[in-house]
Amino acid sequence: MKEDRDLMQRLKPCAMDQILMYLAFSALKTGGHRHGAFLDAAATAAKCAIYSTYMEEEQNLRRTGRLHHLEPKRVKVIVKEIDQALAEGKLLKMLGSQEPEYLIQFPYVWLEQHPWQAGAPRIVGTHLTPREKSEIERDLPDELPPARLINSIQLMELIEFLHSRSQEALPLPKREPLSEPLLDHIRDRLIYSRTVERIDISRGLPLYVLLKTSYSPESREERVFSMIEDTASYFRLLNAWVDRAPHTFRALETLDVPADQVEEALNELDKLLRAWADKYHCEGSPTLLLQLAAGLK
Amino acid sequence: MKEDRDLMQRLKPCAMDQILMYLAFSALKTGGHRHGAFLDAAATAAKCAIYSTYMEEEQNLRRTGRLHHLEPKRVKVIVKEIDQALAEGKLLKMLGSQEPEYLIQFPYVWLEQHPWQAGAPRIVGTHLTPREKSEIERDLPDELPPARLINSIQLMELIEFLHSRSQEALPLPKREPLSEPLLDHIRDRLIYSRTVERIDISRGLPLYVLLKTSYSPESREERVFSMIEDTASYFRLLNAWVDRAPHTFRALETLDVPADQVEEALNELDKLLRAWADKYHCEGSPTLLLQLAAGLK
DNA sequence: GCGTGGCATTAAGCCCCTCAA
DNA sequence: TTGAGGGGCTTAATGCCACGC
Numbered sequence: 001m002k003e004d005r006d007l008m009q010r011l012k013p014c015a016m017d018q019i020l021m022y023l024a025f026s027a028l029k030t031g032g033h034r035h036g037a038f039l040d041a042a043a044t045a046a047k048c049a050i051y052s053t054y055m056e057e058e059q060n061l062r063r064t065g066r067l068h069h070l071e072p073k074r075v076k077v078i079v080k081e082i083d084q085a086l087a088e089g090k091l092l093k094m095l096g097s098q099e100p101e102y103l104i105q106f107p108y109v110w111l112e113q114h115p116w117q118a119g120a121p122r123i124v125g126t127h128l129t130p131r132e133k134s135e136i137e138r139d140l141p142d143e144l145p146p147a148r149l150i151n152s153i154q155l156m157e158l159i160e161f162l163h164s165r166s167q168e169a170l171p172l173p174k175r176e177p178l179s180e181p182l183l184d185h186i187r188d189r190l191i192y193s194r195t196v197e198r199i200d201i202s203r204g205l206p207l208y209v210l211l212k213t214s215y216s217p218e219s220r221e222e223r224v225f226s227m228i229e230d231t232a233s234y235f236r237l238l239n240a241w242v243d244r245a246p247h248t249f250r251a252l253e254t255l256d257v258p259a260d261q262v263e264e265a266l267n268e269l270d271k272l273l274r275a276w277a278d279k280y281h282c283e284g285s286p287t288l289l290l291q292l293a294a295g296l297k
Numbered sequence: 298m299k300e301d302r303d304l305m306q307r308l309k310p311c312a313m314d315q316i317l318m319y320l321a322f323s324a325l326k327t328g329g330h331r332h333g334a335f336l337d338a339a340a341t342a343a344k345c346a347i348y349s350t351y352m353e354e355e356q357n358l359r360r361t362g363r364l365h366h367l368e369p370k371r372v373k374v375i376v377k378e379i380d381q382a383l384a385e386g387k388l389l390k391m392l393g394s395q396e397p398e399y400l401i402q403f404p405y406v407w408l409e410q411h412p413w414q415a416g417a418p419r420i421v422g423t424h425l426t427p428r429e430k431s432e433i434e435r436d437l438p439d440e441l442p443p444a445r446l447i448n449s450i451q452l453m454e455l456i457e458f459l460h461s462r463s464q465e466a467l468p469l470p471k472r473e474p475l476s477e478p479l480l481d482h483i484r485d486r487l488i489y490s491r492t493v494e495r496i497d498i499s500r501g502l503p504l505y506v507l508l509k510t511s512y513s514p515e516s517r518e519e520r521v522f523s524m525i526e527d528t529a530s531y532f533r534l535l536n537a538w539v540d541r542a543p544h545t546f547r548a549l550e551t552l553d554v555p556a557d558q559v560e561e562a563l564n565e566l567d568k569l570l571r572a573w574a575d576k577y578h579c580e581g582s583p584t585l586l587l588q589l590a591a592g593l594k
Numbered sequence: 595g596c597g598t599g600g601c602a603t604t605a606a607g608c609c610c611c612t613c614a615a
Numbered sequence: 616t617t618g619a620g621g622g623g624c625t626t627a628a629t630g631c632c633a634c635g636c
Binding site: 001004007008011013014015016017018019020022023025027028029034036041042043044049051052055063066067068069070071092181182184185188189220223226227228229231232233235236237238239240243247249253255256257258263266268270272273274276277282284289290292293295296 | 301302313317319323332333340347383391489521529530547558584590
Binding site for chain 4: 035036039060061062063072073076176179180181182
């Protein structure tokens with residue numbers, strides 16, 4: 001996190017580049033999206049802009065190409081792609097959610113395929129001695145989800161299962177096999193996010209434990225989630241404000257506040273907002289959305 | 298604009314994809330950045346995320362590659378690139394500003410190279426008859442910047458000049474010649490943004506007029522500028538809030554307000570904010586930044 | 595485990611050209 | 616001027632393998 005902010009400060013990116021960087025950090029580092037997935041998503045967003053220009057410019061391939069500096073041929077392919085997405089529901093290469101599906105779904109599939117009942121052994125079907133098993137069980141963290149331990153082959157099978165399931169949505173020609181680098185990537189991501197943990201044993205395949213019932217439900221992750229949702233929503237509000245849509249409002253205040261009064265000021269602001277909202281709230285009327293963020297400059 | 302919102306509604310992108318789309322619309326359609334420039338900027342943002350992971354993961358190429366699903370070789374190239382940017386100030390491929398430099402600077406160069414003094418003819422050095430010239434001058438819009446009209450060759454030379462000047466910052470191997478498609482792109486962008494206008498004449502080269510003293514100073518464009526700046530800043534504030542930085546605050550309120558009271562409510566909110574800011578403002582203390590946006594859901 | 599090297603495929607960002615409607 | 620073809624070069628995303636540490 002600190003690394004990220006340092007990097008941003010040193011590179012001095014402009015506002016758009018900053019937004020891109022925050023997005024990249026969230027998608028790649030926090031969310032665990034593949035590098036290629038992020039590039040694809042950015043390319044798809046650009047395609048939407050091109051498609052939109054094409055429609056506004058009387059469906060003129062050459063002119064659209066000139067306005068955005070790409071080949072008319074390419075514009076045509078892009079327009080076709082978006083058209084198919086709109087008409088036939090073909091999937092565009094977007095991120096689709098905060099985290100990749102195969103990571104989100106992973107704990108559920110494990111819980112389903114390798115369930116564990118209280119009292120039963122967590123480790124089954126290995127060549128370990130009972131003594132070794134109980135030693136491992138003893139060293140397990142507390143409060144584990146009700147799932148058995150699995151070995152590295154079973155882990156691979158789980159990932160393979162999820163991968164093929166996530167590929168089902170794609171048309172046959174676009175499906176990609178689960179390559180070894182991709183498998184390693186997913187495994188490492190699961191470990192990195194502390195969704196699973198590896199237990200190396202002296203001989204034979206390493207074992208894996210499921211640590212959490214869902215991918216990344218830490219409190220920090222929840223805030224990251226809110227950050228992205230809020231920013232998208234804020235972007236949308238400002239977009240309406242740019243077009244002078246009725247009932248939109250934008251404010252930006254900078255004020256110097258003594259350090260020992262900041263908390264007090266923010267608390268009061270919170271109360272003011274609530275009182276204001278209470279005063280005007282009237283169930284069933286059109287819904288007004290208000291977003292606010294404050295912090296030291 | 299409407300086209301854009303329609304498209305977003307129909308594709309139902311997730312929050313991250315939404316942010317990318319708003320960015321793409323702003324960069325490509327409003328700002329006039331090249332398609333390739335946007336892709337490069339997104340790739341650069343991803344590179345920063347990868348670099349940051351590499352530093353956090355004890356400079357392990359293989360592990361960084363696995364965490365983000367790219368080849369260690371590629372990680373190495375990326376790390377080197379960012380390192381050079383940090384150490385030697387080498388330029389990364391970023392957007393760099395709301396609009397491309399060559400568009401922003403265009404009016405200034407025109408004004409400098411083809412200045413016009415009140416009373417003098419706007420059109421010089423063509424083979425037009427005095428009568429034709431005065432007819433054209435008569436039809437010109439009012440309130441033009443003090444610049445002479447130029448023909449298409451002179452326009453091309455201006456663009457060439459700007460292009461080569463913008464390439465000076467790049468190291469020799471990376472410089473790209475001004476291709477014809479690129480020239481056409483820049484010309485079309487200038488016309489599209491109503492910075493210049495073409496005047497076709499019956500025989501000979503078409504003429505061009507400079508319409509504005511600067512690229513895109515319309516009020517709408519100013520709001521777009523604020524939108525991007527605000528969003529980047531909001532993103533930063535929330536980023537601090539995610540890490541529970543002291544003195545950060547985030548609020549999100551939804552309330553139902555009767556349509557005929559919305560304006561009143563927003564006005565009151567505005568006053569509340571100002572009063573609150575006045576109350577706590579104390580010159581010379583640390584600066585607190587507060588951002589707020591509101592609108593119908 | 596790691597870094598490094600080679601080699602292959604495919605897509606796509608760029609450029610240039612021609613011809614018919 | 617536009618759409619529809621043709622051709623080209625180059626980068627880079629993604630994969631595989633192999634060597635030496």
